[in-house]
Amino acid sequence: MVLTHRTVENIDIVALAGRLVMADVPQVRQRLLAIVEQGSGKLILDLAEVGFMDSSGLSVLVSVFKAARAKSGEVVLLHLNPTVRSLIELTRLQQVFSIFDDEATALARLH
Amino acid sequence: MVLTHRTVENIDIVALAGRLVMADVPQVRQRLLAIVEQGSGKLILDLAEVGFMDSSGLSVLVSVFKAARAKSGEVVLLHLNPTVRSLIELTRLQQVFSIFDDEATALARLH
Amino acid sequence: MTRTISLSIDSRPECIELLSCALYGLCQLTGLPATEVARIDLAMVEAANNAVEHAYGGESGHPVVVEFHLTPERFCLVVLDRGAAMDSRQLDLAGTFGDPDFSDPDTWSIRGRGLAIIKSCMDVVEYHTRDGLNALSMSRALGSAHPA
Amino acid sequence: MTRTISLSIDSRPECIELLSCALYGLCQLTGLPATEVARIDLAMVEAANNAVEHAYGGESGHPVVVEFHLTPERFCLVVLDRGAAMDSRQLDLAGTFGDPDFSDPDTWSIRGRGLAIIKSCMDVVEYHTRDGLNALSMSRALGSAHPA
Numbered sequence: 001m002v003l004t005h006r007t008v009e010n011i012d013i014v015a016l017a018g019r020l021v022m023a024d025v026p027q028v029r030q031r032l033l034a035i036v037e038q039g040s041g042k043l044i045l046d047l048a049e050v051g052f053m054d055s056s057g058l059s060v061l062v063s064v065f066k067a068a069r070a071k072s073g074e075v076v077l078l079h080l081n082p083t084v085r086s087l088i089e090l091t092r093l094q095q096v097f098s099i100f101d102d103e104a105t106a107l108a109r110l111h
Numbered sequence: 112m113v114l115t116h117r118t119v120e121n122i123d124i125v126a127l128a129g130r131l132v133m134a135d136v137p138q139v140r141q142r143l144l145a146i147v148e149q150g151s152g153k154l155i156l157d158l159a160e161v162g163f164m165d166s167s168g169l170s171v172l173v174s175v176f177k178a179a180r181a182k183s184g185e186v187v188l189l190h191l192n193p194t195v196r197s198l199i200e201l202t203r204l205q206q207v208f209s210i211f212d213d214e215a216t217a218l219a220r221l222h
Numbered sequence: 223m224t225r226t227i228s229l230s231i232d233s234r235p236e237c238i239e240l241l242s243c244a245l246y247g248l249c250q251l252t253g254l255p256a257t258e259v260a261r262i263d264l265a266m267v268e269a270a271n272n273a274v275e276h277a278y279g280g281e282s283g284h285p286v287v288v289e290f291h292l293t294p295e296r297f298c299l300v301v302l303d304r305g306a307a308m309d310s311r312q313l314d315l316a317g318t319f320g321d322p323d324f325s326d327p328d329t330w331s332i333r334g335r336g337l338a339i340i341k342s343c344m345d346v347v348e349y350h351t352r353d354g355l356n357a358l359s360m361s362r363a364l365g366s367a368h369p370a
Numbered sequence: 371m372t373r374t375i376s377l378s379i380d381s382r383p384e385c386i387e388l389l390s391c392a393l394y395g396l397c398q399l400t401g402l403p404a405t406e407v408a409r410i411d412l413a414m415v416e417a418a419n420n421a422v423e424h425a426y427g428g429e430s431g432h433p434v435v436v437e438f439h440l441t442p443e444r445f446c447l448v449v450l451d452r453g454a455a456m457d458s459r460q461l462d463l464a465g466t467f468g469d470p471d472f473s474d475p476d477t478w479s480i481r482g483r484g485l486a487i488i489k490s491c492m493d494v495v496e497y498h499t500r501d502g503l504n505a506l507s508m509s510r511a512l513g514s515a516h517p518a
């Protein structure tokens with residue numbers, strides 16, 4: 001799992017690439033929680049390059065969102081591929097995560 | 112393994128489709144030998160749709176060629192895909208089988 | 223006639239990807255479209271995760287086996303472990319997903335959703351234990367138009 | 371660290387295709403181009419054919435197992451059977467191919483070429499027997515640029 005981090009006007013943007021599955025959970029959870037900890041709590045997760053996610057991967061997104069919420073922030077998702085989108089819809093977490101197809105709109109939401 | 116047979120001016124043309132491997136050898140051998148038996152002994156094998164062949168598949172081609180030769184005929188090969196071509200070159204059987212990329216030339220050879 | 227292949231890994235999370243890759247190759251034989259194959263992969267990964275995490279308590283050094291049974295009409299996956307058995311009522315309990323509430327993070331938990339995901343991805347899901355071998359089997363019909 | 375998956379079929383010719391499909395999926399992890407994957411598949415199929423045909427004398431009901439071992443630098447396939455062992459000199463004898471003679475059908479035979487095909491497709495090929503388990507192992511290097 002490759003993780004790329006940049007910041008735009010106080011908003012953290014993290015792109016993940018690879019499979020987000022149980023084997024990657026400890027490392028990804030730790031890195032995302034550290035970013036939320038050190039940042040504003042406003043986080044865009046760009047999942048364009050995540051081709052597959054399981055429920056343990058999804059649990060990382062949830063715990064990172066909880067940490068962001070504790071700082072009055074929010075986690076939004078960008079560029080879901082169809083497989084990942086269908087997992088999120090299956091578990092009805094589109095009620096929690098706002099999902100965007102372009103970065104500008106995602107940034108506008110968090111501003 | 113799907114086998115399609117037609118005849119053009121006394122020359123048998125058989126197209127195979129699928130994997131030509133050990134599981135298919137008994138059936139394919141029997142059907143091709145029957146065609147050579149009943150026909151002129153001049154046979155074009157169109158392998159365009161054969162994506163994979165192993166040495167047991169190759170042994171079918173050899174025994175069919177021997178049966179054709181016994182009738183003063185010949186077996187030529189048409190439309191080899193790269194994987195099949197490399198197996199034939201590896202076993203140097205391009206010295207035995209003439210290989211063609213179009214049917215007209217293969218027909219001319221057997222006329 | 224049924225054709226069967228059995229895939230075996232050690233109970234380490236990083237080996238589960240090998241199961242997925244092999245499954246993708248095998249699903250070529252089902253004629254199913256890519257989106258369907260992805261759902262089957264998801265069901266298998268959830269089941270394998272559960273074997274590693276729950277049956278073996280996260281301990282490596284134990285076998286996780288996936289059997290792939292194929293006929294022209296149907297294919298079936300069985301995920302096997304020799305660890306702690308599941309209370310099979312868990313499978314009946316696992317249902318559809320309630321709606322999480324955006325304003326209440328306690329409703330967001332996605333633990334306890336693996337089995338529900340499996341049930342939503344496959345036609346028939348069953349769990350049996352016999353002589354210390356636990357088997358979660360899941361199957362789905364193939365359109366009769368599909369080659370196998 | 372090495373990741374391993376082991377693929378097991380019954381010694382029936384029609385099950386060997388399942389090994390090929392699984393291998394194709396697994397080779398995605400090697401980063402090798404399709405033409406190279408096809409050669410590896412050919413080597414594996416020849417070895418599995420030999421296990422079915424020679425080790426088990428064409429009899430079904432016996433296990434044929436293919437282990438797939440992957441590190442970032444190398445991958446290795448081991449084809450295992452519990453049938454009649456091969457005289458390991460067969461492997462040394464299997465060499466490059468002589469030129470068949472168009473006018474002499476006796477030189478066309480391609481029996482006895484399975485092992486030579488295997489040797490030509492892989493870097494290192496070895497055969498060992500131990501406690502009734504016969505193992506033909508074959509491996510090849512992966513470019514360091516390839517992900518695994």
Ligand SMILES: Nc1ncnc2c1ncn2[C@@H]1O[C@H](COP(=O)(O)OP(=O)(O)O)[C@@H](O)[C@H]1O
Pocket residue numbers: 055272273276277303306307308309312316332333334335336337338
């Ligand atoms: N293979 C298994 N072996 C033993 N127990 C299991 C197995 N799979 C599931 N369980 C039990 O069923 C519960 C629900 O499983 P699941 O729906 O996958 O959710 P989760 O894994 O997120 O807890 C688990 O918490 C566990 O107690």
Ligand SMILES: Nc1ncnc2c1ncn2[C@@H]1O[C@H](COP(=O)(O)OP(=O)(O)O)[C@@H](O)[C@H]1O
Pocket residue numbers: 166420421424425451454455456457460464480481482483484485486
């Ligand atoms: N797995 C095996 N178990 C036992 N004997 C084998 C095995 N593989 C090969 N052999 C022996 O080695 C010989 C050469 O094998 P091979 O080169 O594959 O050619 P072929 O299978 O066409 O005879 C076989 O005829 C057989 O006697």
